[in-house]
Every structure is written in structure tokens, then in C-alpha cells.
Amino acid sequence: MNPLLRKLDSVHLVGIGGIGMEGLARYLGSVGIAVQGSDASNSQTLKFLSEDGFKIWSFHDSSHIENVDLVVYSAAVNKDNIELVAAENSGVNYISRAEFIGELSRWHETISVAGTHGKTTSSAMLTKIFVQSGLSPSMLVGGTSSGRAIAKYDRDPWLILEADEYAKSFLCFHSDWAIITGVEAEHIDCYRSTNQLEKAFIEFSNRLPFYGEVFVAGDGLVSQEVISGIKRKIQFFGFHETCNFRIANLSTTSYGSSFDFYHENQLLGTLELDVPGEHNVRNAAGVVALSYRVGIGWNDIAIGLKSFKSVDRRFELTLLEDNVVFVDDYAHHPSEIASSLSAARNMGRRVVAIFQPHLYSRTKVFLESFSTELMKADYVVVTEIYSARESFVPDISGSMIVDEMQRKGFHDVCFIKNLEDVTHYIRSIINSGDLVITMGAGDVWKIAQDFIDRVGETV
Template identity: 35%
Template sequence: MANDISQWSGKRLHFIGIGGAGMSGLARIALSHGITVTGSDAKDSTVLSALQALGAQVSPEHKASQVDGADYIIFSTAISAANVELVRAQELQIPVLTRAQALATLMSQDRSIAVAGTHGKTTTSSMLTVALQSCGLDPSFAIGGTLTSSGSNAHKGTGDLFVAEADESDGSFIEYHPNAAIVTNIEHDHVDFFAKPEDVTKAFNSFAATISQDGILVYCADDAGSAALGRNPKLRPDLKVVSYGTIEGSDLYIDSINLLAMGSTARALWKGRLVGTLSLQVPGLHNVLNAGAALAMGLALGAPAAELLSGLASFHGTGRRFELKGTVHGIRVIDDYGHHPTEITVTLEAAKRYAGDGRVLAIFQPHRYSRTQAFMKEFSTALDIADEVILLEIYAASEKPIPGVSAAQIASAMENGQFIPNFFEASDWVIENAKPGDVILTLGAGDVNSLAPIICDGLARRFNSPV
């Protein structure tokens, strides 16, 4: 099995599930290294077309013969063990790598920074990337969302840093062995894999133990789980441990926070010394903390504070993270990936601030039956922050339905919720009921984002107004 990217020189990598956000990014970086890339996905998409334009040979269907002649197979955890290409690869005894193992190999020649946490890792890794770019360091990056500034989720930079989003959902982030790591927060999620909260804690402790000798661990002092990790007396003594947050005594201390409708400002102090004003164009206290994580890591790496702050000030967000999709007749349509009660709470609080005197109308699609069952009460409480909420049925992802578990149960426990499982009826409801000044939010990790352009078009027809 490859563990150094030099071993892939002259080899052919075949990606099963190449159209996914994470997999397509790895394929893009492999192509940048001059490695031959082939791949397949269950359907055609613009992602496949873009990879094809970069030199990959891709197919919009899975066929066993497509792995013949490949030197390594890389597969997404969303791929079934019964997938015909995966089965064929095992028959031919072609080395099979998970996405995490492949990413570890791609990072092997760089100083790698892994950004982990139950929430905020996509935004934080994006912020760190933009901040380092502002310093002229041109890092490579592989992120779970698309950077608004570049329109890409992955890039092979000219510098020796590599920023990677570290997904904890299946415990595979222990494969990365980074030189430095950020842990934004630790909370119970991915209940299909982590049965109990302590299982999540154990996984993050294992992740911290993989950081390289004399490496850096940046943790959030405001989050109980992350703080417990950073202050764990069993951490290796060689690690440089750095804290950030609004808690006095944090290495990167943030105070004088002013939350605005679509941004914020705050004062940043590094080890007691004022380094400047943190100005953001993305809303919410959670994003102030995400920016604090990026700033703390940049400073710990020795990057100049002024350039880091300048980069963070220029950050416009990532795809599906409070992303403005259109404004019609004073009605703003926002799409967001939030799918855990904690994420929904901070997103809806930001949306209420953004709406001002207007209302927040949300369409929420729960993601996975197991998560819905585990956090039913928490979902209903979080969603009631909005003025009106439409509940779509659960997006199963790779799960089989759990008898008796439905989004209708969340709606029935809410004051402001109603269950409308049909996508077109749900979008018609918000189109007909929205008023100028309102904010419409499509919310969830499934395919609810497909409604945002439909809603924009419907509002344009209703008000005879351009998007």
C-alpha cells in the first residue's frame, strides 16, 4: 500500500465515487501531480465534466471492467461493499485505499494541517487556507466545501503546507498523521458509527495521538469537549498545545465581539499582546471562533498576524455554508448545510440577525434516520428558533429506514413546524407566503439545496421581479 506520493508516479489511480466532494478533490490533486486518474460515479454531473477537462477518464456508471489495469483503487465510504468495481478490485487483488488513506498519501511530502471537529471544520479549513494564501504561502488544500473565492474544493499549491479537512464520521481521520491539527469542538454525532458520546471522545484522543513528533494541537477553550482534549494530562509532552476562544487565558483570546447582520468584528490578542481587529464577512459567533482557530494556527506556524487578519477579512465563505443564492423583491434565499441541532441553532440565530425585522422561513431536511432518532427533541427545539419551518422527509444517505422514525415527529413536537414531504409543495408554500424582508433558508446535508434555485425562480414569477 502506498504511503508516500512518490510511489504513485507512473501509476493509475481509479476512484470509485469520484463525483463526491471529497473524492473529486483528491482526484484533482492527483492530476496536478501528473498521476493518471480514472474513476466512476453513479450518475453524470458537472464535477465529472470538470475532472474530464483536467485529464481524468471518468464514467457516469459503475462497471467491473473499469478497474482492470488500475494500480490502486480509492473508494468513498458511501460505496457499498457489494459495488461491482470494488468486488472486481478485490478479485484482482488490486490494493484498495479509503479516501482517508489516499489523502494521507497526497499529504505525505508536505507539512500537513488537519482541521477536525464535529462542527465547523469545512469553514475553519477554508478560513485557514485563505489566511495562509494572504501570507503568500500558497498551501495545497482538500476541503469538504467549495471556496467561494476560487470555486474549488482542492488545489495543489506551490508552498510546503497542506490544509486538509479531517472527517471524524467513521474514525478514519487517524490515518492522516498530520504535523499540526485544529479541533474546533467535540460533540456526539454520527450515531450510526459512534454509539455513545464517549466513543467520539475516544476517537479524538486517538486522532491527537497521531500528530507528528513536536507537532501542534490547536483547541477551542469555549467548547467543553475540545478543551478536555487540549488539557488532557495524557497528551504527549512534545506537542505544542495552543488554545483559542473567548475564555480569558486562551493563547488566542477574542473579546470586544460585535455581531453584525452579515459579519462581525472582534479584538484578537495573542499570548496577551494585541495583534489586531478580526473583521469577518460571514455571520455568527461560531464563525468568530472558527476564524480564531485559523488565526491561532497561523500564528503558531509563525505567519504574520497582519496578513492572516487581512486574509480572514477577505473570506467570503464556502458553498452551502450560509450561502446567499439570490434576492428577489427584498426576499433573501440562503442555503446551508447544517444538519445537527447545534449547527441548526447557530445558523438560525445568524439568520434571525440577518433578517432584522423580517421573518425566517426554513425548509429543513433531516439527514439520516439514526441521527433523527437520536436527536428528535433537540431538532424540534433548535428549529423553533425560526418563524416558520417546513419539514421534508428524512434523507436516508446510505441507511435503511428505521420503522417509526419520520420527520413528521419533529414537526409535531414544534410550535412553528409543519410536515410537507413533497419538495414542490414545500417550495410552493414558502414562495406563496414569503414577504419582502423575509429570509428563506434551505437547510440540511441531503439534496434540499436543489430547492433554492426553484424558490428563487418562483419568487421572480410571483413578483415579476428579476433574481
Template identity: 35%
Template sequence: MFGKVKRIHFIGIGGIGMSGIAQVVKNLEFKVTGSDLKIGDAVKVLRKQGIKVFKGHHPRNIGKADVVVYSSAVTSDNIELITARSKQIPTIPRAEMLAELMRMKIGVAVAGTHGKTTTTSLVGAVLEAGGLDPTVVIGGRLMTTGRNYRLGESRYLVVEADESDASFLHLSPVFIIITNVEREHLDFYHDLEEIKTSFRKFTEKVPFWGSVIINSDHIVNQALIPTIKKRIVTYGLYNSADIRGADVEWTNWSSRFKILYQDKVLGRLKISLPGIHNIQNCLAAVAIGIELGISFSKIRRGLLNFPGVHRRMEMIGEARGVLFFDDYGHHP
């Protein structure tokens, strides 16, 4: 894999997306180093796993790297990036490294304004329950392991796709999930129409035997669907969806609902995640499970046991009848 490349250096390795990829690459037995401006929890985990991480950026940090990976937060005047290019060391963005990991895999990419991290994690849980042993790279930390990745031994790779600078166009997944599309990242895009065009181009990466799984409840997605030329599987809570949730019941911090596939009842599901949006996220995971031939009983087991993701409506305590949550979001 990667030819003669043995040493890979990550600039901005402490980022939630970068650190996960770095750990996956390290587990593939590459020599991994990195640098970051601050030493946070992610960097401490990397160091415990034997990855050398420098605090701050300096030309000497590049060392004998065969390739340098940089995050979207790294600007063109970064001294390590300049040094690598002056030495004619290949430099690639994070998404391109992710694309290289996906190139030899059956890739599942989750894109959208909201719900990417939770949906990616749910898909990983479904594939794991189905015995497909996926590698998963997400933009958050799993409750089960505290890590932002899962290393599997199979051909399956599930990733969170970054639309913020259209870098998801580097990826070539077999399956794409689109949760929703909204007007955001206007430092890169001019308007919503340009964002929709970027998502449409992303769907063109899917091969003829793959599919685009899309939330048909969302109004912008509804406008996007007729422009997609690949096989489409829709999910949502309305009658037109291929994978549909119905008869929702709320009980404290969980919900129960019926799942239908092409109007045939598959069964009922209980999840310990709040909100309609999380029902939609689960339906996306059900859809990819069905696409991959996983039985509904295994899909249900994967979702039933899913505890959530750190800082995604994470309940951290209660005092005097008031519940406290830790919830992280760029775009409320």
C-alpha cells in the first residue's frame, strides 16, 4: 500500500478528523509523526499509541517524511508545509489521504450539514453487528471506546465526508449518505446553489453498482434528488421514502418506531437517542444495512446497543430536576 512510502507526517494532527486518520495509518504499520499548536486530549492519546507529536510547527519536524498530510486549518504559509514543498516532498490534504485509504475498500461516505458524525457512527455499528468488521473514521469520539476511529480487518471503510471546502470530491465511495444540505460554509461557497452543485458532483463519484442514500424529508434534498443520475434509496418519515419510520412513540430519553421498507413492515426499533433527527439518522443506517444484505435482526441489534457519541446531545448530569447536556455544533 502507498508504494515506497513508509513515513507520513501530519500537520495539525490534533484535529478530530486528522487524529483518527493518523491512528488508522499507524495501525497499518506506517511510521507516523505529527505536529500541532496545542497538546490536547487527542494528542495525548496519539502519544500513548507511540506516535511522536511535536508541539508547534518547525521545519525540523518534517524529518524524513515521504509524504506530508495537512488539515483544512493549515494555511499555505505554514512553515512545515513550505519546508516539505521546498524539499519536493508530496503534500496532500486530509481528504486525499482518506481517499487513498478508501481506494482499495468498499467505501461508505456520510455527507451533509447536520448529523454526519452520529450517522457515520450508527452505520459503523450496523456493519459491525452484521459481521462486516468495518474500519470507521468519524469526527467525534465513540462512547464505547472513546476513540474517533474503529480499525477493522474487512474491505469496508465508513467515513465522515467533509463538504466544507468541497474536499469530499477527492473520495470515491461506493455508497453515499446525504443527511441534509443547507446554506453554510459561505467563506468557500458563494450560495446554496453552489453547495448543491458540489453535492451533485459528489454523487457522480458513485459507481454504477453503488447507490446514493438520501434523506427525502429535507426540502433541499428533495430538489437535489431529480439531478442525481445514480441509483437512489430514500429514507425519512414521509410516505414517499423507501426506508420509512412510522408510528413514533416517545418515552423519556428514547423513542420507539416502526420501520418499513418499500411499505413492508420490517419491525419496530427502540433507540436511546433523542429527537426526530436521530430517527432519521437511524433510518440512514438501516438503509445502508439493507443495501449490504444485513438482516434486519442484526441491524436492529446494532442500533439498539448504540450508546451515542461524545458531545452529541450527551447527558452529563442532573441537578435539582434540571438535565445538563454537552452538545457540540458549528451550525445550529
């Protein structure tokens, strides 16, 4: 076992309701460490953790850190949090989640999956292939399956780690292998320019050991500036003929795809993927390329990929009564919206999109792009902004996206401020055969769940 873990009997997690912290709780819990945690309010995550035997509080208090060996806090927690202050005053060791995972990763052969889009799906795909091959990797994936984080400690040296660029967290990790799914302007609340973001990805790549390999998305998804700055061996994956690992002869259906896969112009075989969207084919290409390079057999790769069914809130499909398809998706960036709506359009149905903007800063910067990409739906509902970690900004609203779309001549759009009013409105406008898709990183999923509960699931 990791020597660090042997030194810990009990750990308290501040901000345990976040997906990354929930994953860390499950990783540590699977070792036998007593894990407890707190968050500012109750949530479904806290409910599940409590049901699974973790000691949980839906409020912060200094008494929570008594008799623990270590306090770990998330990037979303302010440094003046009462529990962190108590740890400082009482001499209890405390550390950020990113720093702690950095220490954990020293003791694994770590595969870090990074990129501004697609890293959760790619990480989950990778775990599926590794397990199919008979390996028992540890995993810390930033997504859930059936409501629980995809995370655990296991006996093999491998750690499959989703490497988040937010707040430069991924620069704390000690990686042996890396995937970069793409680099695009994002997290403008902590990167003041795209150049700063790209420099972080270069530093992340160059922190690999001299023998490390970085699997980089081709097809222009990563700039030449980033590629030129990486001093480790690069393996490109994608559609372009210059990619080391290449997708060819792509055939798509409403619910998936098949494609041939080449390595240095040698056909490795044909792969099938049962999740929709060309963006997921790209995600699969990076995962398959790395799996092949670390020595996993082709048959296990093909079976593992075929059996992958995505993760919660990544184009999550439900067929309802009256032949209505409901999709819930995490898309909260213009490029992600473009990919999700492309996959939705491929199903040949009228597409009704419900979008909840995430963060005031993101809405302001990407206002024009949001309006352009949302116009690819047939009808659009925009809700008020989910502020998350940001304070209220009175002059920025989701209604600005609607105004911009109407200015461009798209009038099948409306603004409904509150989520609870959306379900009733959507029920009044949908027709048999429609596809309704909710998109956003906030709590827009509640609309999907409420709609399914009210209308009735058929499959």
C-alpha cells in the first residue's frame, strides 16, 4: 500500500459535496481509512455518502476536525473557512485536495487525463478498458455512475486520474502518462488569457518524467504553441492523416459509431462505441492509443470500449412516453454545446434545448458563442445563471443570451428565470418524437429528473 495511506487513520474533507472531494472520500474509504466530511449545504451527494457509511455534516463547525489525522479541503473552500482556521489554530495538518492527490500520485504509475473538454468521459473509458484487461487500477474520475463517484483504491500500481486544469490543480500531480483531449479558452476566472492556460498545459506535460509520453488530440484541437512547448514524446490521435493513431472510415448511428483505427498507417482493427457523437469518437481515440501503448491487448481494448455506457450527465438518454427522448448533458462551454447538439441532431428529431449558463464570468466572455451554438437547436429555453463559486453580478443574466439570439434573427427562444417553471412550459410545447436536452454544469439536471418523474420513463 501507498506509504502515505498507511500513516492515516482518519481524514476530514472540507467541501465533501463536490465531485472531486466525493471521489477522494471513496478512494480513501476503500483503503479502510475513517473518512468524514462537511459541506455548506445538503445535497444528493451528501445523502449518498451518508447512506454508504461516511460521517457527514451539511454545515461547517470547528468541532468537526477534532481527533482527525489530516484535513483536506477543496479549491472551492475559502481560506477563512471555520474548519481550516480551527486546523491552523490547533496544529492539525491540512492540505488542499490537489496537493494531497499529488502526494498520492507519487506512489502510483499515474495516467492523468487532461483537457478543457472530454476528460471525464475519457477517464471513465480508460477505467473500463483497464478493468476489462484484468487489471485492477485505482481511479479518481471527476464523474459519477448511478450517482456515485467513479473512484477507488485498488491493488495494481496504476492510478487513472482526471487532471483538472482549474486553479492549476493538475500542476500538483506526478504523472507518468498523460492525455490532452484539447485546449481551448476556459476558466477565465483563474486564467486571464488563453496564453496563460496554454502555458499551464505545457508545464503539466513537461512535469512528466523524461521517459513519459503525452497523447495529444490532433485535428487542431491543441495549438501549435502548446505542441511546440511540450518537451516529452508526443503521440497524436485524431482524424488527420498525420496523427500517429488515426480514426478512419467512421460510420455513425443515432446511438453510437464504428470506425477503423490505425497506428502509423497499420490497421489495428475496427472499434464500436455505444455512445453518440463524433466528440466521443475523438475521446475514444486518445484512450485506445494510450491503452495500446501500455500493452493492453487489442481484444480487451475493443470489448472494453464497446461495453462503455458513458457516465452520469454525459449525454444521458431516457426514452419517455409518446416517443419523446430526454437527454441530460453537462455541456457548459460553447464547444461542448456544439458537440452535444450535433449528437442530438444526428438522431433525426426536433431538438428542444434547455440551457442553464454556468458562472457570470463565463456567460459574459462567451455570450456571442453561446448564442451562435444554441441556434443549432430548433427551440431553446435559457434559464438564469447558476453562479456556483461566484458572487451575484446584477448586470449579467441568462436573458442576455436570448437577446443576442433574437438580435441574430433566431426567435424560437425564450428566457425562463426559475427552473421550477421550465418543466410545465416544456410539457406544453413538446410533440411526439421530440428530443429535449438539458445542458449546464449547475443543477439543470433537476429539470430532467422532474420531467422524467412526471411524464414516465418507458425504457
